[in-house]
Amino acid sequence: MTLSRAGLFHLVVVYLVWSSTYLAFKIGISNGFEPFWMGATRFIPAALLLLGFAVWQRWRVRLSWAEAGMLALSGVVLWLGGNGLILIATQYVPSGYVALMISTAPIWAAILEGLLNRKRPPGLLIIGLLIGLLGILALNVPKLNAGSPTNLLAFALLFISPLLWASGTIYTQRKSPQLQAVVISGYQQLFAGLGFLLLSPLLGEAWHTPTLAGWAANLYLIVFGSLIAYTSYIFAVRLLPLSLVTTYAYVNPVIALLLGWLFLREPLGIWTVAGAALVLLGVGLVFRSRMKSVVQTTPQP
Template sequence: MPLSRVGLLHLLVVYLVWSSTYLAFKIGLLSGFEPFWMGATRFIPAALLLLLYARWRGWSLRLDGVMGKKLAISGGLLWLGGNGLILLATQYVPSGYVALMIATAPIWAATLEGWLDRKRPPGLLILGLLVGLLGILALNVPKLSAGVPTNLLAFVLLLISPLMWAAGTIYTQRQISSLQPEVVSGYQQLFGGLGFLVLSWVMGEQWHSPTLWGWVSNLYLIVFGSLVAYTSYILAVRLLPLSLVTTYAYVNPVIALLLGWAFLQEPLGVWTWIGALLVLLGVGLVFRSRMRPSVQGTP
């Protein structure tokens, strides 16, 4: 059966836009944005636009206390934990390096699912985890050997960030299924954005006006990162096999690495390429191990 051309077009949008968000993070931070202030000014407007769209479609926006709590928890894990730590780390290291570290999210997701389901992990999954961790180590050899404290801080933040994103994704899948995806995303981004706003105030960030490029990068993240690419991802999942859609985890970090090199002259050393290949190989092995049961069970 031929693949949907419309679905492939939406997948291409996911490839290009989600890859470029790491470059937009870096440009925004270099152009005067403080990390949490940038997150607040991105996610609150994006959330309001999504919720206005949901209202226009006639979908219910009413929440009870239990669902509100679940959306707040998942929004905190995904956006404050997953995205917020990325913003903090991006201040200290190249955007391509950030994207490669975040590519380990599927590895952490597979690990968490195995632990929650109390299932013995297959050998291929264990191999994928080990290869991915070797890739992380290779990526960090030149940075950690330099002994710079900010490199170590970025390394820790970028280990925790994909773990938080994976936890938030699994929590959303297992606890929140009765609402439209746009409504879920809108509330999650709203709670996350409000959390960013509070943290920005608590941390004493300066709310000064960034440069024009800072606002352009944040507007790009709002329109394309939070709205267009998210919608394309949902449509790609509906029109294409999931195993094909999830290849964005392979493609995004590679494109992000090249964008950082092309636009910000971020260096690409031998250890970067070794680490990149190992991380992507590890993610690929994890995906293959997760697809095996469904393939074997097909009549």
């Protein structure tokens, strides 16, 4: 089968840009942004740009109350919960570690879908889950040994974050309204951005003026993370096999780990390398199990 060159181009964009967002998180947080203040200043402008584009395209943007409630709930779980916890944890741990912990989202998605469908999980999925959890343990051996409260907090937040992201993704897939993908994403990010804006002062965040590097990191997240990479992801899904597109879940953490080491001199110890290998192997086995399940249940012509 010949793969679309345009599709491969967009997949490379997803690989590189989404991998680099963890580096941008770290730069922004380290240069004057409080976590939720950074979330608000990223997601509200990105949402308005997406919805403005939808209006220009004359797509339906008016929501019913039921649609607004669904998009508010999914946006809060995905972005305010999943991404907000990442921003808090990024204050305390390296960006590569954050990316590796978040890469477990497909494992949690497989577990949740199995519970919702009330089906016994395949053996390969169970093996992938156990290997992935072993990788999480290996990643956290140095941090747990140190016993630092901030390390323990970061571990807890990054354990919960991919679970929230998986939950929000499944909810969006099952309850998604009949709207363009750009409209759905725009509203999800808008509701999340408003949540960030509301919670930031309630949590006592000081709205300091970030440095130029902090604003540059946030602008990068708006333009490249929320707009360009998202659009490339949509094109990649349309032009390439889904099994190929979903490889971003275990390519991104590797690139993020290397970017953190290259630009921020984040350490790459033996436990990090071993944990990374186990987490990515676990995620890969989960993907393989799910693709085999799809093939076995697809009617033959």
